[in-house]
Amino acid sequence: xxxxxxxxYEMTALSNIIADPSFIVMYLIAFLLLYLGIVKHYEPxxxxxxxxxxxxxxxxxxxxxxxxxxxxxxxxxxxVAYNIWEMSLPAIAHDLGLMNFLYYMLIKTGFLPPVIFMGxxxxxxxxxxxxxxxxxxxxxxxxxxxxxVLICAVLMGFTLKxxxxxxxxxxxxxxxxxxxxxxxxxxxxxxxxxxxxxYMALVPVIIPLVVKLTCSKxxxxxxxKDQDKKFPAKNEIKNMRVIKIIFPIAVTTIxxxxxxxxxxxxxxxxxxxxxxxxxxxxxxxFDTISxxxxxxxxxxxxxxxxxxxxxxxxxxxTTIGIIIGGFxxxxxxxxxxxxxxxxxxxxxxxxxxxxIGATGLSAVPMASRVCNEIATxxxxxxxxxxxxxxxxxxxxxxSAVAAGVLIKFLS
Numbered sequence: 487x488x489x490x491x492x493x494x495y496e497m498t499a500l501s502n503i504i505a506d507p508s509f510i511v512m513y514l515i516a517f518l519l520l521y522l523g524i525v526k527h528y529e530p531x532x533x534x535x536x537x538x539x540x541x542x543x544x545x546x547x548x549x550x551x552x553x554x555x556x557x558x559x560x561x562x563x564x565x566v567a568y569n570i571w572e573m574s575l576p577a578i579a580h581d582l583g584l585m586n587f588l589y590y591m592l593i594k595t596g597f598l599p600p601v602i603f604m605g606x607x608x609x610x611x612x613x614x615x616x617x618x619x620x621x622x623x624x625x626x627x628x629x630x631x632x633x634x635v636l637i638c639a640v641l642m643g644f645t646l647k648x649x650x651x652x653x654x655x656x657x658x659x660x661x662x663x664x665x666x667x668x669x670x671x672x673x674x675x676x677x678x679x680x681x682x683x684x685y686m687a688l689v690p691v692i693i694p695l696v697v698k699l700t701c702s703k704x705x706x707x708x709x710x711k712d713q714d715k716k717f718p719a720k721n722e723i724k725n726m727r728v729i730k731i732i733f734p735i736a737v738t739t740i741x742x743x744x745x746x747x748x749x750x751x752x753x754x755x756x757x758x759x760x761x762x763x764x765x766x767x768x769x770x771x772f773d774t775i776s777x778x779x780x781x782x783x784x785x786x787x788x789x790x791x792x793x794x795x796x797x798x799x800x801x802x803x804t805t806i807g808i809i810i811g812g813f814x815x816x817x818x819x820x821x822x823x824x825x826x827x828x829x830x831x832x833x834x835x836x837x838x839x840x841x842i843g844a845t846g847l848s849a850v851p852m853a854s855r856v857c858n859e860i861a862t863x864x865x866x867x868x869x870x871x872x873x874x875x876x877x878x879x880x881x882x883x884x885s886a887v888a889a890g891v892l893i894k895f896l897s
Contacts, residue, residue, distance in 0.1 A: 502546035508797040509544050515795070516541035519680075528687030532660065532788050536683065539585075539792020549583035551796040554673045585793040588786060594672065598787045599665035600754040603886070605780030606661070607758025608772055610850070610882070612733055613726060614875035621842055621873060625880025627826035628846025629888045631656035631819030635811055636892075642807060647671045650892040652808055655682045656815030657885025658689070658847035664791065665751060666889045670896055676794035677805040681812035689849045692813075693856050696820040701840045705828075707864050708839040710873045717836040727763070734760040741887060747897075748890025752883065819847045823877065839870055845878040848885045854878045 503509045519537030523530040543551035553561045559571035563582060570578065570590060579587035592598045615622050632653040639649035647670040654666045655678060663682040667675045685692065697706070723729055734756035741752045758775050761768040823846030827838050841857040854874035861868045 506546075506797070508801050509546065511801060512540060512544040512795065512797045515800075516544070516792075519684075519792075522684075522687060529683055531784055532683050533687060535785055535788025536680065536792040539789040540795045541792075543585065543793040543796050550585045550793060551583075552585050552589045552790065552794040553582060554675075554794070554799065585790065589790045589793065592786055593664070593675075593790045594668060596665060596668055596750065598783050598790075599661040599668070600750045601779065601783045602661045602787060603751050604754040604758040605775055605783065606850075606882070607734070607755035607760075608762045608776040608780070610755075610759055610762075610879060611875075612730060612759065612879060614872045615877075615879045616723065616726070616729055616733065618873060618876040621838070621876040622880035624823045624826055624843045624846040624877040625882075625884045626846070627843065628819045628823035628877075628881055629657065629884045630822035631815045631817070631847075632885070632888050632892075634818050634822075635815040638814070639807070639811055642811075644804075644807070645671075647896050648674060648804075650896055651678055652811045653815055654885070654889055654892065655685065655808075655812040656819040656847070657881070657888060658682075658686055658816060658819065658849040658853070659882060659885045660686060661787075662751060662848070662885050662889045664787070666892060669893045673799070674804070674808065676791065676796075676800055677808045678812070679791040680795065681808050685812055685816045686849050686852070689852045690856050692816055693820060693844055693853060694860060696817050697824070697841065697844055697857075697860060700821055700824050703864060705840050706861060707868065708837050709865065709868045710839055710842075710870050711868075713836050713838075730763040731760065734763070737883065741890075745887055745890040745894065747894040748887050751886040751889065755882070755886065816847070820844050823847070839868075839873070841870055842873050842877050845874040846881045846884070848878070848881040850878050850882060851875065 516537050519533050519540060522528040523533035523537060542548060553563060555561045555570040559569045561568045561570050561582065568581060573581070575587060575591055578590055634653075635656055636646075636649045636653035639652045640646060644652060651663070651667040651671040651674055654663050657663065660679065660682050664675065664679050667678045671678075738749070738753050738756045742749045758772075761772045761775060823843035824840045825843070826846075827840040827843035831837050839861065841861055845853040845857050847853060854871055857874045858869060858871040861870045
């Protein structure tokens with residue numbers, strides 16, 4: 487009887503968990519992510535799959551954790567070496583487990599982030615940006631945080647590729663951060679993805695904090711509609727539908743010429759948007775991209791990213807550096823956008839509310855909603871949502887282009 491109970495005990499994961507308390511730490515992180523997604527409603531479509539992926543990846547013997555391959559493709563499991571590039575997908579599933587199969591088929595190939603970008607494009611309206619093109623520059627200014635954190639990360643001891651993957655968190659765009667990390671530093675995918683999506687979920691906390699530290703009450707009360715009445719636009723777009731159809735084609739062409747490494751993201755973003763703007767002729771394609779494909783890609787992306795967060799890969803000083811650096815990247819991107827507004831206001835008659843600069847990062851549309859709430863607290867009639875969306879949407883394009891530049895120079 488004792489032998490039977492001994493075998494039953496050995497069959498469970500309890501002995502391994504008791505022997506290595508780091509598993510318990512990972513369970514707590516998984517529960518925290520699930521709590522934020524389920525109870526606090528912070529990015530639930532992503533934090534819940536990621537949190538559950540973390541949970542299932544850290545049960546000893548479950549074979550659900552992703553094993554990162556070395557640059558030559560070598561993976562060691564239970565003392566046996568495999569070369570991932572020489573294995574077929576069925577062999578990966580059989581020898582390395584389900585999550586490794588999904589990861590190397592969907593994530594490591596760079597397949598899912600562009601697919602999600604296609605869905606994002608289908609759900610994006612570029613109208614606010616096209617009506618206020620002069621505000622789009624703040625989406626470019628906000629990318630300053632990416633490059634400043636890159637420099638700081640190198641000084642802290644990260645390699646250039648790791649620093650670039652860390653800095654891209656400042657773009658506040660999860661798929662872009664994942665895509666860049668896959669290309670440059672795949673071994674950091676778990677902590678970088680967690681940092682990127684966690685800070686995106688905390689946009690309602692981070693933006694008000696930075697705004698409070700950098701903006702005066704007078705600046706926050708600048709009413710954009712009053713400014714439009716005082717200084718009306720000289721040229722108005724007469725046929726917006728035509729412009730909206732031409733825009734994704736034109737942007738894709740320009741980006742493909744100057745930053746071809748960004749086409750996989752920008753091209754898919756603009757393709758999804760084009761299907762949306764064409765209307766009834768492509769409504770079936772638009773519906774498929776924005777619903778079933780987008781939702782399926784999000785599920786597998788979240789689970790696979792979570793499964794990379796094994797105790798061995800996540801619990802180290804590098805992860806702590808990424809968490810700190812990610813926060814700095816976010817804060818500096820917001821600060822850069824606000825600073826650009828302040829500089830521009832020194833030279834123009836038509837003043838701009840600095841909250842518009844604060845939305846230059848890509849967290850669409852959450853950043854715009856948060857900034858609109860801040861504006862209406864100071865003046866209930868001061869609705870800046872549409873103006874913020876101009877900067878916010880351009881930030882999506884800006885972060886993808888920045889990622890393309892980094893990948894081109896560092897790959």
